[in-house]
Amino acid sequence: MAMAHPVRLDLPEVEVREQRLRATVSYNGTARDLSRRSKNFSLVNHERGFEQCSTCQQGCAGIAYNVRGAAVVEHSPIGCAQPASAAMGINVANAARGLPDQSVNVLSTNLSESDTVYGGAEKLRATVREAKRRFSPDAIFVLSSCAAGIIGEDIEAVTSELQDELGIPVIPVFCEGFRSKIWISGIDATFHGILRQIVKPARKKQPDLVNVFNFEGSDTFTPLLGKLDLRANYVISLADVETLSRMSEAACTAHICETLATYPAKALEQEFGVPEVRSPPPFGISWTDAWLREIARITDREELAEQVIESEHKRLEPLLETMRAQLAGRRVYIFAGDSYAHSISNMLLDLGLDLIGVNTFHHDQTTDGGLEEADSLGQLVASKGDIGNFSVCDKQPFQMVKVLKDLQPDILIVRHTNMAVIGAKLGIPTIQDGDVNISAGYDGLIKLGERLLTAWRTRRIFQNIARHHRHPYSEWWMAQNDPFLLSSEPVA
Ligand code: SF4
Numbered sequence: 001m002a003m004a005h006p007v008r009l010d011l012p013e014v015e016v017r018e019q020r021l022r023a024t025v026s027y028n029g030t031a032r033d034l035s036r037r038s039k040n041f042s043l044v045n046h047e048r049g050f051e052q053c054s055t056c057q058q059g060c061a062g063i064a065y066n067v068r069g070a071a072v073v074e075h076s077p078i079g080c081a082q083p084a085s086a087a088m089g090i091n092v093a094n095a096a097r098g099l100p101d102q103s104v105n106v107l108s109t110n111l112s113e114s115d116t117v118y119g120g121a122e123k124l125r126a127t128v129r130e131a132k133r134r135f136s137p138d139a140i141f142v143l144s145s146c147a148a149g150i151i152g153e154d155i156e157a158v159t160s161e162l163q164d165e166l167g168i169p170v171i172p173v174f175c176e177g178f179r180s181k182i183w184i185s186g187i188d189a190t191f192h193g194i195l196r197q198i199v200k201p202a203r204k205k206q207p208d209l210v211n212v213f214n215f216e217g218s219d220t221f222t223p224l225l226g227k228l229d230l231r232a233n234y235v236i237s238l239a240d241v242e243t244l245s246r247m248s249e250a251a252c253t254a255h256i257c258e259t260l261a262t263y264p265a266k267a268l269e270q271e272f273g274v275p276e277v278r279s280p281p282p283f284g285i286s287w288t289d290a291w292l293r294e295i296a297r298i299t300d301r302e303e304l305a306e307q308v309i310e311s312e313h314k315r316l317e318p319l320l321e322t323m324r325a326q327l328a329g330r331r332v333y334i335f336a337g338d339s340y341a342h343s344i345s346n347m348l349l350d351l352g353l354d355l356i357g358v359n360t361f362h363h364d365q366t367t368d369g370g371l372e373e374a375d376s377l378g379q380l381v382a383s384k385g386d387i388g389n390f391s392v393c394d395k396q397p398f399q400m401v402k403v404l405k406d407l408q409p410d411i412l413i414v415r416h417t418n419m420a421v422i423g424a425k426l427g428i429p430t431i432q433d434g435d436v437n438i439s440a441g442y443d444g445l446i447k448l449g450e451r452l453l454t455a456w457r458t459r460r461i462f463q464n465i466a467r468h469h470r471h472p473y474s475e476w477w478m479a480q481n482d483p484f485l486l487s488s489e490p491v492a
Helices: 030-039 057-066 081-086 092-099 113-118 121-135 146-150 155-166 185-197 221-226 239-247 258-272 285-299 302-327 338-350 375-385 397-407 417-425 439-455 459-467 473-480
Strands: 026-029 070-074 105-108 139-143 170-173 206-214 231-236 250-255 330-334 354-360 390-393 412-413 428-433
Touching: 026 030, 030 070, 030 390, 057 070, 057 081, 057 139, 057 170, 057 428, 070 121, 092 439, 105 121, 105 239, 113 146, 113 338, 121 139, 121 330, 139 155, 139 185, 146 170, 146 439, 155 170, 155 417, 170 473, 185 390, 206 258, 206 285, 221 231, 221 338, 221 439, 231 239, 231 412, 250 258, 258 338, 285 338, 302 439, 330 338, 330 397, 330 417, 338 354, 338 375, 338 439, 390 397, 397 417, 397 473, 412 417, 417 428, 417 459, 428 439
Parallel strands: 070 105, 070 139, 139 170, 206 231, 206 250, 330 354, 330 412, 354 390, 412 428
Antiparallel strands: 026 390
């Protein structure tokens, strides 16, 4: 891995992933080939010949909705604010984490046709002031949109003026849908704004605090890091603005997913001197060992870490042996985001399952920082060998239905709710791994094994659903040999 550009917090925008990480949304081949070709950036992000659907990066930028005590202004036509409805479920996550409820504070400027002719700056000023009046937030994020981008609205100037007027961070987030096909570019845009305008230089270092970049999952890391006498600082979902401002005080920055967090981890190291944990994420036995060892090295707890690892291995071994025997022979397929799909692959192979294929929604050919140790695909291939039927496809249902019909896995694991439906309609027992934190650490491996067993035992429900479902694709399409026929990336 190479091509590590410095983070530029002096600029209002971060480059999208197609440019920064040479990301692609189309590939079909093997894990080893994908890893090898990524090392010299030889994959090209072709336009698709045919696209059934797409997702806007504004949805991912909407991670700003999850910042406790903040407000979001969507500078867009009202339809672009749709992801706000998904954020309304945030208190389920708060309950799982043992935190009090929080409000999701969102307003839209509701740009109209005439605003796209005469400009929407006045509407933006009025809406940001209204957000301050209505919610008394600690920060306001202003999310851009295609309409605002196309007319060249000067959001940077308006937010800067309003920040002075209102006395709180007013943060522009540049996430116009047309700029990137990689929806997680929107998360980078929100992180960029937080790093520029919320994080402050450390007032007092906290040597036992570990930043853990995660989504809105359960509290797995308090007990795991507690074994090393360390505290987990969960960021950024569910954290408040004050907590985010103090990320610079932590001993180090870890994460659950390179796709999610190598950008803010690199920025915190470069700009605030907080070291990044250089290891794959803590999913599966050897990756959890490596993650703990690296945190222990940075926080000077190496001896304690070795004791913890030894005792956890002893505790786990008999449980794993039983689970492997129960799961033996089951053929599993994974359909998830880039790095997280690699993490689940690592766990399934630890559980002794037959991993018959993987599809990731996009693929970054490098990470921010270009670290070999955080390259989850490279680490997976190096430790577990090659994986066939390895593809990259941004949720195109016509392709995924065909892949699953052809491969006929016993169990499907997906990361997102809307993808779980595809498996169910095909009669494949499907696990939706939404709360990613549950699968982390040593106990996470056992919990994943238990969920796989439950899914397999309930297969008749899925078979029943499939009997009553007819998919809309033509016989011609379903008879094709290559599910990726209509993608322009050649088969490896
Ligand atoms: S920002 Fe653009 S792509 Fe995203 S929802 Fe709005 S119009 Fe659609």
